[in-house]
Amino acid sequence: MVATIQVDNLEIVGRRGRGAELPIVRNVSFSVARGEMLALIGESGSGKTTVALSLLGHIRSGCRISGGTIRVAGYEVTALTAQERRSMRGRVISYVAQNAGSAFNPALAIMRQVVEPALVHHILPRRDLEARAIALFRALALPEPETIGERYPGELSGGQLQRLMAAMALMTDPEVVVFDEPTTALDVTTQIEVLAAFKSVLAERGVTGVYVTHDLSVVAQIADHAIVLKDGAVREAGTVSKILFQPQDLYSQALLAAAEPCSRQSEGVEAPEQQSVLDVRDLVVGYGRSTSAGLPEKVIVNHVSFSVPKGGMLGVIGESGCGKSTLARAISGLQPWSAGELLLNGVALSGNVTDRAPEQRRRLQLVAQNADSVLNPSKTIGNTLERAVRFYSGLRGEAAARRVSELLEMVQLSPALATRLPSELSGGQKQRINFARALAADPQIVLCDEITAALDTVVAAAILDLMKELQRDLGLAFIFITHDLHALQSICERVAVLYAGQVVEVGPAAALGEGFHHPYTRLLHDSVPLMEPGWLEETRLRRLAETMPATLPNPSSADAGLCCFLTRCPDRVAGLCDRIAPPVRSVVHGPRVLCHLPASIRPEFSS
Amino acid sequence: MAKRKQGAGDLNRHLPALIGRRIFAAATSLAFVIVTVFAITNILPGDATDALLGQGATPQAIAAMRHDLGLDRSVFLRFWLWLWGVLHGQFGYSLLNGLPVADAIRPRLHNSLLLAGASAAVAVPVSLFLGITSAIWKDTLYDRAVSVLTLGMVSVPEFVIGTMAVYVFAVRLHVLPALADVASVHSIGQFLRAFFMPVASLALVTLAQMVRMTRAAMADTLSAPYIEMALLKGVGPARLILVHAIPNAIGPIVNAVALSLSSLLGGVVVIEVVFTYPGIAGLMVDAVSSRDVPTVQACALVFCLTYLLLTTFADIVTILSLPRGRKA
Numbered sequence: 001m002v003a004t005i006q007v008d009n010l011e012i013v014g015r016r017g018r019g020a021e022l023p024i025v026r027n028v029s030f031s032v033a034r035g036e037m038l039a040l041i042g043e044s045g046s047g048k049t050t051v052a053l054s055l056l057g058h059i060r061s062g063c064r065i066s067g068g069t070i071r072v073a074g075y076e077v078t079a080l081t082a083q084e085r086r087s088m089r090g091r092v093i094s095y096v097a098q099n100a101g102s103a104f105n106p107a108l109a110i111m112r113q114v115v116e117p118a119l120v121h122h123i124l125p126r127r128d129l130e131a132r133a134i135a136l137f138r139a140l141a142l143p144e145p146e147t148i149g150e151r152y153p154g155e156l157s158g159g160q161l162q163r164l165m166a167a168m169a170l171m172t173d174p175e176v177v178v179f180d181e182p183t184t185a186l187d188v189t190t191q192i193e194v195l196a197a198f199k200s201v202l203a204e205r206g207v208t209g210v211y212v213t214h215d216l217s218v219v220a221q222i223a224d225h226a227i228v229l230k231d232g233a234v235r236e237a238g239t240v241s242k243i244l245f246q247p248q249d250l251y252s253q254a255l256l257a258a259a260e261p262c263s264r265q266s267e268g269v270e271a272p273e274q275q276s277v278l279d280v281r282d283l284v285v286g287y288g289r290s291t292s293a294g295l296p297e298k299v300i301v302n303h304v305s306f307s308v309p310k311g312g313m314l315g316v317i318g319e320s321g322c323g324k325s326t327l328a329r330a331i332s333g334l335q336p337w338s339a340g341e342l343l344l345n346g347v348a349l350s351g352n353v354t355d356r357a358p359e360q361r362r363r364l365q366l367v368a369q370n371a372d373s374v375l376n377p378s379k380t381i382g383n384t385l386e387r388a389v390r391f392y393s394g395l396r397g398e399a400a401a402r403r404v405s406e407l408l409e410m411v412q413l414s415p416a417l418a419t420r421l422p423s424e425l426s427g428g429q430k431q432r433i434n435f436a437r438a439l440a441a442d443p444q445i446v447l448c449d450e451i452t453a454a455l456d457t458v459v460a461a462a463i464l465d466l467m468k469e470l471q472r473d474l475g476l477a478f479i480f481i482t483h484d485l486h487a488l489q490s491i492c493e494r495v496a497v498l499y500a501g502q503v504v505e506v507g508p509a510a511a512l513g514e515g516f517h518h519p520y521t522r523l524l525h526d527s528v529p530l531m532e533p534g535w536l537e538e539t540r541l542r543r544l545a546e547t548m549p550a551t552l553p554n555p556s557s558a559d560a561g562l563c564c565f566l567t568r569c570p571d572r573v574a575g576l577c578d579r580i581a582p583p584v585r586s587v588v589h590g591p592r593v594l595c596h597l598p599a600s601i602r603p604e605f606s607s
Numbered sequence: 608m609a610k611r612k613q614g615a616g617d618l619n620r621h622l623p624a625l626i627g628r629r630i631f632a633a634a635t636s637l638a639f640v641i642v643t644v645f646a647i648t649n650i651l652p653g654d655a656t657d658a659l660l661g662q663g664a665t666p667q668a669i670a671a672m673r674h675d676l677g678l679d680r681s682v683f684l685r686f687w688l689w690l691w692g693v694l695h696g697q698f699g700y701s702l703l704n705g706l707p708v709a710d711a712i713r714p715r716l717h718n719s720l721l722l723a724g725a726s727a728a729v730a731v732p733v734s735l736f737l738g739i740t741s742a743i744w745k746d747t748l749y750d751r752a753v754s755v756l757t758l759g760m761v762s763v764p765e766f767v768i769g770t771m772a773v774y775v776f777a778v779r780l781h782v783l784p785a786l787a788d789v790a791s792v793h794s795i796g797q798f799l800r801a802f803f804m805p806v807a808s809l810a811l812v813t814l815a816q817m818v819r820m821t822r823a824a825m826a827d828t829l830s831a832p833y834i835e836m837a838l839l840k841g842v843g844p845a846r847l848i849l850v851h852a853i854p855n856a857i858g859p860i861v862n863a864v865a866l867s868l869s870s871l872l873g874g875v876v877v878i879e880v881v882f883t884y885p886g887i888a889g890l891m892v893d894a895v896s897s898r899d900v901p902t903v904q905a906c907a908l909v910f911c912l913t914y915l916l917l918t919t920f921a922d923i924v925t926i927l928s929l930p931r932g933r934k935a
Contacts, residue, residue: 094840105851108851
């Protein structure tokens with residue numbers, strides 16, 4: 001049988017600016033049989049997207065194919081003219097981009113864009129295409145399939161756009177679909193729905209696929225075969241089960257080890273002191289004019305309370321839009337709050353960072369998500385750190401330089417890096433510099449906002465190790481804000497689960513998988529894909545079995561102070577959850593949960 | 608879902624508010640301009656009596672004349688009288704010949720608008736074409752040539768270009784008249800002969816900025832992920848530019864064009880003087896040298912108003928061209 005995709009000895013070179021041409025893809029060969037899904041696994045810079053795009057005959061500017069052949073569904077892609085390439089793209093092979101939010105044209109309605117590939121290839125008249133698109137929207141479980149096409153990209157959520165993009169890719173009934181990290185930008189609870197929708201539609205149509213990803217648990221769910229790429233070369237190829245369970249190559253093994261959920265909690269460490277370093281009490285943060293009650297028009301963080309013990313590590317988890325970042329901005333004094341208070345060592349902090357005492361500012365430091373936007377690109381690392389050292393400790397000259405070397409060693413970087421510019425460092429190194437800058441203040445507590453989100457798995461794992469070491473060696477306390485449950489569980493002692501601006505649960509991080517939890521915590525925990533083939537189907541079946549209770553008579557939960565998870569909750573009780581605000585309940589040695597259920601647990605109404 | 612729909616409703620409510628706020632800002636600027644124009648023309652030393660009566664005038668003659676012209680009244684009273692007139696389209700009477708300023712301005716304004724309009728009609732299409740094509744063929748020889756030429760143009764002041772043109776075409780080659788004799792234009796040939804040099808000089812200096820801004824806006828759009836996506840859907844080059852790129856670049860482009868056109872106003876003043884063109888700028892320059900305050904005030908107001916209209920228009924287009932669901 002002839003393979004649908006056949007790539008032989010592919011070589012792609014590229015240049016940066018006026019530099020010499022460097023190889024980006026080296027001698028890559030693979031084939032995909034009809035109806036199968038191949039996963040291209042690799043970290044950023046591995047050339048996986050370059051290979052995927054080359055299947056459509058698209059090479060980004062500055063790069064070119066310097067050798068090898070690509071055959072897709074009978075076309076020799078490497079030998080096509082521009083005209084032929086255009087006629088093939090979107091019709092024979094289509095593409096689902098990583099970030100549907102930016103891959104949809106913001107100025108055009110969704111329907112116009114979805115029917116476009118079929119329209120430019122004159123497959124059917126527009127009216128028939130629109131009917132076909134609506135059928136696809138329905139198959140991909142999109143809400144309001146009849147009218148969703150009239151909306152504009154800015155009006156839809158990330159998960160919806162990603163599914164709409166899949167619909168667009170399938171409009172022409174292509175033989176091959178290339179997926180480029182289509183779920184990376186999504187929340188886990190959304191990812192599972194999108195993956196299931198993709199999988200069933202692809203299987204139904206017998207589409208051959210290429211799936212680019214760095215997430216091995218997703219590979220386990222969706223692909224038949226996989227190849228592991230590093231620095232543009234194939235390190236290992238084989239069936240998914242072979243690569244995931246018996247990896248031969250050292251690099252594949254390292255990737256797997258980093259993806260494996262592991263605990264960094266050291267057994268021997270004494271329990272952190274119970275005295276708290278930071279207390280958040282009933283914090284309300286929002287935007288817009290304040291109402292008569294003194295609360296903002298649009299509440300983002302809704303009466304949030306938690307505390308961080310000295311030397312402890314608290315994780316804050318929640319999906320995008322739950323108020324994580326607003327909370328981080330409020331704690332760091334960049335976004336004033338409307339109600340509640342924030343105590344550092346028992347002393348109230350101002351909501352405005354400029355009103356905080358220098359000593360208070362020194363003790364509470366922020367490490368931001370994107371090191372690139374924090375480090376001044378025209379200043380050397382040494383300059384940046386020395387400035388922070390001078391500002392906080394007043395050291396100068398020789399002493400300051402010594403302190404900079406010390407800081408670099410603390411984050412496990414060579415002091416020689418002090419002479420480099422940020423652009424000469426890797427993503428992981430920049431994030432360490434970001435840490436060193438915070439450590440220059442000799443803080444008591446460090447607020448980390450999604451610091452591993454932009455990093456590759458292996459690099460992120462090393463940063464988590466670093467955090468744990470800093471906690472042990474310097475007695476630092478951390479607030480780790482993240483959407484990655486595995487990362488959180490591996491380093492944090494306690495976790496606060498944030499949903500729609502409310503803390504729905506606070507408890508020990510280790511026990512998230514067992515015992516009683518808030519229904520949202522359970523949903524979150526169960527949505528993180530496991531590296532087991534078949535997990536997706538099982539979870540989906542289990543979800544379907546949990547039939548949702550009868551719809552509630554239009555509860556306006558926000559106004560009445562009712563449960564914020566009411567509309568999505570599988571366990572809600574009519575007549576209780578839609579009428580009475582949920583109490584705080586706590587389990588002995590377990591979490592405190594904002595929920596009515598189960599009634600057997602002792603409620604603890606917080607006054 | 609209901610929440611998102613409400614978001615779209617918010618947008619429909621916000622849009623008139625945004626535009627209303629912008630118009631209010633323009634009105635405020637206009638009020639400020641009116642006060643400033645009056646204040647500045649009154650701070651200037653000397654008045655029309657000096658210019659009319661000459662240096663040998665007796666104090667009695669000056670006092671009598673000041674009384675006749677109303678210059679001996681208090682500044683505030685004069686301001687209110689002037690403002691009242693302005694609001695009724697009445698800019699007062701020229702201190703030189705006693706004729707209504709509005710009557711003197713009308714034909715001159717017409718001529719200036721003709722000159723500015725003709726220049727814009729040449730400059731806008733040419734610069735859109737050059738800007739869009741050089742963004743499409745970015746970093747090619749063509750792009751670099753356009754970029755060097757436009758940069759060269761923007762660095763030469765308009766009076767140099769105008770004077771050079773007069774020297775070459777009128778003085779040396781004798782192919783075009785040195786003066787723009789608008790009164791004797793009766794045919795298209797005469798129109799072209801009279802307008803060629805002033806229009807070309809004006810267009811050249813405004814072109815550069817528009818080309819560069821258009822290129823930047825277009826290049827920015829062309830590097831967006833949705834353009835690559837359209838390419839991967841098999842969309843052809845013409846459709847790519849017209850359907851996918853231009854609707855997203857049009858806001859910044861129109862903004863750049865309107866701002867450049869407002870800088871055309873400054874160019875008009877210089878060019879009218881160089882070619883002794885009978886426009887409003889020439890009138891204003893004459894009025895300044897003869898201290899004809901009501902005429903100066905009226906001309907200054909007309910210039911400021913045109914400038915305000917253009918920039919307000921640019922901002923409103925930008926607001927309208929924001930994609931749905933992205934409006935703040």
